[in-house]
Amino acid sequence: MLSSAGNILLTGSILFTFLIIYLSFQNLREKNFKIGKDLVYLSVFQITFIIASFILLTFGFVFSDFSLLAVYQNSHTSKPIFYKIAGVWGNHEGSLLLWINIMVIFSYLFLVFNNKSNKSYSLYTLLVQNILILGFLIFLISSSNPFFKILPVPLEGLGLNPILQDPALVIHPPLLYLGFVGSSIYFSAAMGAILSNIEGKNFASSIKTWVLISWSFQSLGIIFGSIWAYYELGWGGFWFWDPVENASLIPWFCMTALAHSVLVLEKRNYLYNWVLILSLITFISSVTGTFLVRSGILNSVHTFANDPSRGLYILIFLSLMIGFSFVIFIKRRISDKFYVEPLSKETFILSNNWFMMFYLATVFIGTVYPIFTQVLYDTKISVGPPFYNAVIAPVIIPFLIFMALGPKINWIKQKYDGLKSFILILILSCFINFLIFFFFKSYNFISNLIIISSLFLIIHSAKDFILKAKTKLHFNFSSFLSHIGFGFLIFFIILNHNFSKEFDLNIKVGETKKMGNMEIKFNNLKIEERENYNAVIGYFNIFDSEKKYQKRLNPEIRVYENPQTLTFESSIITNLKQDLYLTMSNLDGSEFYNIKFQIKPFMLWIWFAALLTASGGLVRIFIKK
Amino acid sequence: MKNNFLIILICLFSFELSANENISLETKIFKNLRCIICQGQSIAESNSDFAQTIKIVVRDKIGQGENEKEIYEFLSEKYGEWIIYRPKFNFVNSFLWFSPYIVLLLGGLLIFKYFRKRKQ
Incomplete structure (x- = not known):
């Protein structure tokens, strides 16, 4: 039932997309100045059909209709309703349908909001966008149809990968x-x-x-x-x-x-x-x-x-x-x-x-080099974090400096009169960096320079902001947010990178072990039955002898039945200064557990800075000059 | 302005971080090794038996006084270069290491080309 309805909706979408392409061609030949009303109506039909097909698939997941292959392969009746809905795009077929939905929505919005543009430009854009949509729709229906039916209808689904839950x-x-x-x-x-x-x-x-x-x-x-x-x-x-x-x-x-x-x-x-x-x-x-x-x-x-x-x-x-x-x-x-x-x-x-x-x-x-060496030299190499860090880090330094100066420069031509503030801010950045270095010790040369340049960006942006606020001239607030946010992001990432601590050890229930100037105690182990998995919970205490605090961390091992998987859940204590991060895993044939304890400074600040950077874009969209 | 700087300084002081024990050699090596039976995880991150075995091997080797390079050579002979995240500096990988900087150089030259010539 759902399957045929879904297929009808998809076929309808293909038909409308095809008609839009055809009519756009026709419309281009005509000599009037406005886009034909029929194209707008067709787009309304297209968007209605494609959204309806998405909603239908969501119903399939919510009511666990296992006659649909996509639902059977990726859902299970015992799955919480929340993940049944989100599971719609937790698989190839559903996510492709979401992809097409977004393409159609953008196509429609462009047609509606861009009606003042040149007619043939709008029509060609609509044409090309719909050719793309058609391509993806054919892909969807031919090799990844979310409404593909299976007979006989299975009683139970295979479940969603627990990592995605x-x-x-x-x-x-x-x-x-x-x-x-x-x-x-x-x-x-x-x-x-x-x-x-x-x-x-x-x-x-x-x-x-x-x-x-x-x-x-x-x-x-x-x-x-x-x-x-x-x-x-x-x-x-x-x-x-x-x-x-x-x-x-x-x-x-x-x-x-x-x-x-x-x-x-x-x-x-x-x-x-x-x-x-x-x-x-x-x-x-x-x-x-x-x-x-x-x-x-x-x-x-x-x-x-x-x-x-x-x-x-x-x-x-x-x-x-x-x-x-x-x-x-x-x-x-x-x-x-x-x-x-x-x-x-x-x-x-x-x-x-x-x-x-x-x-x-x-x-x-x-990213592609490993494929290349495998084909040409038959050696499989890995290109991992050490490569990217080594190549990219030095270039971040001038990038941050340019980013600090850019927003204040005028169009066409500018006489540079900011040399004094440039040097002052640079000295200040170096000084702060020196303090960080002096008190916390040991980070490498490149990290020093990146810290200096990120501080330069932060202070320079803040200075521009304060000065502009005084003069009440036009100020590009969104670019300020993104730039200063990015400065903070790099600053905290480098500090985090240099001052993170990690301990990796094996421990059994009742034991206490030393980690630097801290101690960890494995108090207890409990097994709990939850909605669709069993949890093995470890109870740990962390003592810091210097600062005299005690923290409780409870990492879990989750045992899922559908599909059979183990996942390892970390236990994290977050505060403004640092995150304490603990995971545990079982060692086969032994009463010991492998634990990884990490102290990660400024994690909260990294997320905050990243969101600040992204918010610049949103601010610009909603607040026009 | 000066007050602001003071505030920044005080903030920085108040974080009692100490980096005297930097990431140990052990962790550094674990992070640079791929868990070859996992999907995109390093030995430091993985919970697999393979990772546990490699950790024991690496700890043994460090105990025997071998340095980082010797350990990598031993492991890459056994499991292939695939296991090491930092690609070697050799002929095959020269393009990998240098081409980003060639792009950077060419881009710089291109921008320079568009600068108005100072004749008048």
Whole structure:
């Protein structure tokens, strides 16, 4: 029943998408100035059908309709209702349907909110966006149909991967998808701009908000993902340069570069080609990342069921997308001719793009290089955190300095009169760094320089803010938030990186062991039955002999039956200064447990700084000048 | 302004962190080793039996007085270079290590090209 209804809705969506493409072509030939009403109506139908199909699938999960393969494979009657709903996008089929939903919603919103633009530009954008939607819909229905039916209907489902059974599953994927898929609309707009030959300025002002929307959601999605990884995966870190993390970071670099360079195009009509390229590669890199992760070429926690035919389809689709956009871009044959003053806002924005492209290149090469060596030299190498830290860290230093100076510089030309404050702030930053170094000792040379430059960024931004507030001139508050937030982010990450402590030891019930100047006592072990798993809970006490405090930490080992899995839940005590982080795991055939105890300074501040950075984008969207 | 600086300083003082015991050699090595039976986890992070075994091996080797490099060489001979997260500096990996900086250099030159020439 659900299955046929779902298939009808999907077929309907395909039909409407097809009609939109056809009518857009027709409409382009007609000589009136407005987009036909019929296109708007069709879009309303399209969005209604696709959202209805999503709601239907959600019902399938909530009422555990195991006649649907996707529900059978990823759900279970004993699963809490909360995870039944979130489980809709916790699998390949459902998440693809969510992906298409977002594409359609963006397509509709662009059509509605962008009605003042040039007609042929809007039509071409709609056309390209719907060709993309059609491509994904065909992919969905042919190889990953969420409404695929199985007979006979199983009595019970296989259950959702317990690692995914977490409140963060509700928020992390939708946020990230809004970022990833949100970039499709300016891919289409860039194609539309080339095909309709509109002016750079108009293109820039029409995509600006969309870039900010996807940038903000992408940032939030990445932040929530790393918070989730921090407490769930049980290793106490928040960033591992895992292929999936990299796949989300590459489009983020493009979006950040675009959010800056689009301003140059809007204000000065420079960089049209570059903005077009960035708009195109943002979505291309989003799809590529998804392909690499979903196809199982790169392995990680995000690898859902692998199926080579799916990989092949995305690969063909991707090649066509890249091929077509490349050909259309090359055919444009208009080159930008412009010059900028070395000391102008244009230069600083260009330098932002310069650094972004460096980070992008590093992350991209690092991610794909293992595939490359395996094919060419038959050696499988790993490119992990030590590589990225070593390559990227030194370049962060000038980047932060540029980031501090950029916002205050004028367009076109500026006489630099800030040398005095530059030196003063630099000295102050060095002094604070020296104090940190003096009191806490030992961190390496590069860390010193990064601390200095991040302090420089923080103090410089704060100074600009205070001075501008006095004069009550126009002040770019959103850029201030993002820049100072990023300064704090780097500052706390480096401190955390240098002053984290880790202890790894084996212990049995009743024992007390020393860890530096602390002691840990394994008091007790209990087994508890919970809603859909059994928990083995360890009761630990931590004593600090110097500061005379005592903390209780209760990490768990969870034993799930459907599917049979063990997960290791960390126990974390958070305060403003530091996190205490404890995980335990059983050692086979022994009464000992392996525990990992970590002291991670300033974790709360890292999250706060990251959210501050992301909030800049949201502020700009909602508060217009 | 001066008051603000004082506040910042006091804040910094009040965190009684001490980094005198930095990350030990042991942890550093664990973090640089991949748990080859897990999905994207290091030996330091993993709860698997494989990770436990490797930890014992590494501790033994440190006990025998071997240095970091010798331990990596021993492990990569046994399990392949796949196990080490920091790629070696060798011919095969030269492109990996240098190309990001080549991109950086080229980008810088490109921006320089767009600077208005100071003739007048």
